[in-house]
Amino acid sequence: MAIKTSTAIKAAPWLLTVAIFLVWEVVCSGLKIPDYLMPAPSAIWASGLEYGGPIMMHALQTLWTTLAGFALAVVVGMLLGLAVGASPLVYKACYPLLVGFNSIPKVAFVPVLVVWFGIGTIPAILTAFLISFFPVVVNVATGLATLEPELEDVLRSLGARRWQILVKVGIPRSLPFFFASLKVAITLAFVGSVISETVASNLGIGYLMMSASSSMNMPLVFAGLIVIGVMGVVMYELFALAERRLTGWAHRNPNAPG
């Protein structure tokens, strides 16, 4: 019984995905919806095969701009999060600014970035960065700020210095928060880079979709959407895996490494 449930849980996402595509296919061919309005999965697949080379090239471009922006977001977000979480003064000073900044739609920055850096890769990286660093800051800061004073006292009672407390309890304690934020940040980073590519680039999946839609090649547009979705899921799962391995203690995982 228990084994059955666990295989069912493993299979469930695949089954649901397949089911949705099947329904989609049936609806499109049953109602005879033309491809230029809503392409059926089979048409999208065919288009994916036909344009395999260009899709691959543009996907790689999007992947690396996204990862570059994300990496930047992780580094900056972590440092800022440590500063904000460790010092009440920095916290008070930065929070309104951060929240205000995060409320601005990041598309609004793209024209500015284009003026500064021209169209292409750099605005895409920076948009990915701008949109994804906020959750990292907030999570790292929350992890530090919610550190139990009792655990801190254990270190303090040994005469530990502030940085020792940070290294021995603050950072390990906020790691689960940090990894949780990575999963959110990586998907947001895709949003950022694709937005920028659609507006201001001649490379990347965003650009590919833009040019495909202007020539009414809807199957290709959808192929692009699906490629983005797949990349997002794969990256998300990668970070979820890293999270489980490195912070198993927070999830009471008996297989946590020592």
Place this chain on the structure above:
Amino acid sequence: MSFVKFESVSLAYAPGGANAIEEVSLDIREGEFVAVVGPSGCGKSTLMKLVSGLKPPSNGYVFVDGREVGGPLKIVGMAFQAANLLPWRNTLDNVMLPLEIVEPFRSNLKKEKAQYTADAEALLARVGLAGYGSKFPWELSGGMQQRASICRALIHQPRLLMLDEPFGALDAFTREELWCMLRDLWQEKPFTVILVTHDLREAVFLADTVYVMSKRPGRILVRKEIDLPRPRPLDVTYTDSFAAYVHELRDHIGRIRES
């Protein structure tokens, strides 16, 4: 010369609020074994925080080793009322935590890693946790966590050991075993101990001096020296003089509760 000295110390957690402890004065010699008893909420844990420098007094002065306490001390080993083990470290790494902070262990840690690990494992074995070093805190029972936290307080051989109800979650047999372990450690190489407990037999068996505290706000009501000869075998707990001490302390506590 006193090793720990309180001069009419008061502490209020909220500035201007009610005192948790009030006008506490005491003197503890180096190497003395002190037990503190008193009703729940009277400020025993607060007293510990003051000695270790985790909290500054609102009034009065706290001296340890001849110097006024201005912040957390480095010569202290402390087992808190809750075990407070770090959940991301296994038991052995939790026990060895002080060695990563306190000198000279910190500098020697790389060189002496094998020796230190062996010491930590020996200590774990002494409290009945042999073989549990690789377990994580949540895989231990409450009493086992408490015992691990006692090991963490002892590993760096502190000159001042502070134990806040360390045996509270243990059964009577394990508790008596650990009394004897603590007695032997202390007898081998005397260090100063402040032990908070609710168990009067524990206080009389282990301590040179027992302090009785009043209800909140906590004051020191009685200072009682326990003149039982050392080394004390566990059998001493069945003697008349032992029972007399326990009775006397019981009377004091009873009176506090009625008042």
